[in-house]
Amino acid sequence: MKLQYIMSYSSRLTFFLLFTLSFSCAQTKSENSSNLTDNHQTSNLATDTATFAAGCFWCVEEQFKQLNGVSAVISGYTGGHVRNPTYRQVTTGRTGHAEACNIIYNPAEISYDELLAAFFVAHDPTQLNRQGADVGTQYRSAIFYHNAEQKKLADFYIEQLDDEGAYDKKIVTEVSPYGKFYKAEDYHQDYYVNNKNEAYCQMVIKPKLEKFRKVFKGKLKAE
Template identity: 75%
Template sequence: MEKEKIENSSKKSIDTATFAAGCFWCVEAQFKELKGVQAVFSGFTGGKVPHPSYEAVCTGLTGHAEACNIIFNPSEISYDELLEAFFVAHDPTQLNRQGNDVGTQYRSAIFYHNDEQRKLAEYYIKRLDQEKAYTKPIVTQVRPFTVFYKAEDYHQDYYANNGAQPYCQFVIKPKLDKFNKVFKEKLKH
């Protein structure tokens, strides 16, 4: 009985959220800043092609979205708080694009891991639309999680490893600065 309690409590000590919100380099850099987020992996999900490469996903023909698997501790940050961050991290009203990144691989999507995540995601979208939080309706897809393919190693920790690159300075850094300002009370640093 005691062993069963320990195993059940340890299962709740980490959970996974999977979000697509445009370029995964931006999403990864933002979510890594939050207290309770233990790891963020850039990759691909939502398509039909097994083990796709970055180049294949960039064609828009694989059906996959650039996405991040966010490993988090629910006792430190809730899925609800991660959803709040998701809707700040990008513009969920842009269909198949974020800024200059265009194509279905840059779509806004939440890939839920269980029914509770699905219900929360649908609730958030409904409320934000009802409250007219954005000038246009939210186009974020809510889909069941199936499989996540981790992107090539050079995509992992991209901003941390390539911060001086123009894309990092002109696209990721402004998004990260805005994100950090909004979530300043929830940051690791």
């Protein structure tokens, strides 16, 4: 089935991502399985890390925690020049850091391709230095790659999404090498779970989470 036909009856973005996954994920999982065999490791012990910035890390954390194969999501700061930054410092936009999440996952259960697909659904990558009402460089869209393969896949996704016109505007997502990651203060971890009744959680995080879960139905952890 051609991509153009798929796009004719549903969301261009969602179906482009799922179409791409049908080809790239199988290959990635096959390569990962081979590597695990070569290293005499069992799949339940193998983990890898993806690092994404997509606006407020409270939203990103809760979205990625939903996915089967993701064992942990850690909110923090990365991409800047200030050592050991505090949340108050980062919110000024003068540290160079982005609010980001380290996503720990089992590549035998979920591929980096699938995490990239989730990243592009989780936020609007065409908004420069903001997500909705959250404005500043600390809310920029960014992929911090850990190796050459992650960079290659990130660049591929961006190029293909732009070529297919998945969005009305060009993607502005930054693709940068992973550097020092500073874990955010304890009260930022599991923020949505611990603060569900707060206005921001109800008005911003909850709707984004519902959309995310709808798109990735079938790839979610059992409730």
